[in-house]
Amino acid sequence: MCDHQVVKFSILVTGNPASSQSASSAYQFCSAALSAGHTINGVFFYLDGVLNANRLISPATDEVNLPSLWALLAEKHEFPLEVCVSASLRRGVINQQEAEQLGLLHHNVNSPFVLSGLGQLAELSASCDRLVQF
Numbered sequence: 001m002c003d004h005q006v007v008k009f010s011i012l013v014t015g016n017p018a019s020s021q022s023a024s025s026a027y028q029f030c031s032a033a034l035s036a037g038h039t040i041n042g043v044f045f046y047l048d049g050v051l052n053a054n055r056l057i058s059p060a061t062d063e064v065n066l067p068s069l070w071a072l073l074a075e076k077h078e079f080p081l082e083v084c085v086s087a088s089l090r091r092g093v094i095n096q097q098e099a100e101q102l103g104l105l106h107h108n109v110n111s112p113f114v115l116s117g118l119g120q121l122a123e124l125s126a127s128c129d130r131l132v133q134f
Contacts, residue, residue, distance in 0.1 A: 009033055010041045010124035012133040013049035017066040018059070023052050026134035027069055034077055041128045042080040043070070044121045045113070050088040053081070055110030067110055074112055082124070085115040 011030060015022030030040050045052050052067050059065050074081045088109070089098065095115050099107040109115060125131045 010128035011043040014047040016048040022134040053113035
């Protein structure tokens with residue numbers, strides 16, 4: 001019988017959910033790791049990865065709605081979905097607070113995604129056994 005060591009993973013996603021395989025691969029990795037008994041400390045979305053938090057994404061009916069899958073997985077396993085605020089603002093992914101501060105009429109960050117700074121990525125990487133980038 002083999003001892004099973006639980007590994008704490010933190011995940012960095014930098015790919016657009018519509019035009020890159022990286023966000024989907026990251027989701028599949030997280031699902032498999034959780035199924036194997038490991039833990040996910042959190043997922044940090046950076047660069048085009050922030051587009052995963054856009055609640056206005058509407059894939060075709062025969063395509064996977066990756067942002068919704070991320071939200072369900074994070075809520076079920078209680079890990080945060082952190083989104084880089086600087087990268088988000090550059091790409092039009094705005095939460096209610098930022099929209100109000102910028103005088104914008106709308107916001108589009110999907111819950112449970114939250115905007116945060118790069119300091120949160122540093123915390124995630126310091127609190128895990130492995131940081132995996134997709």
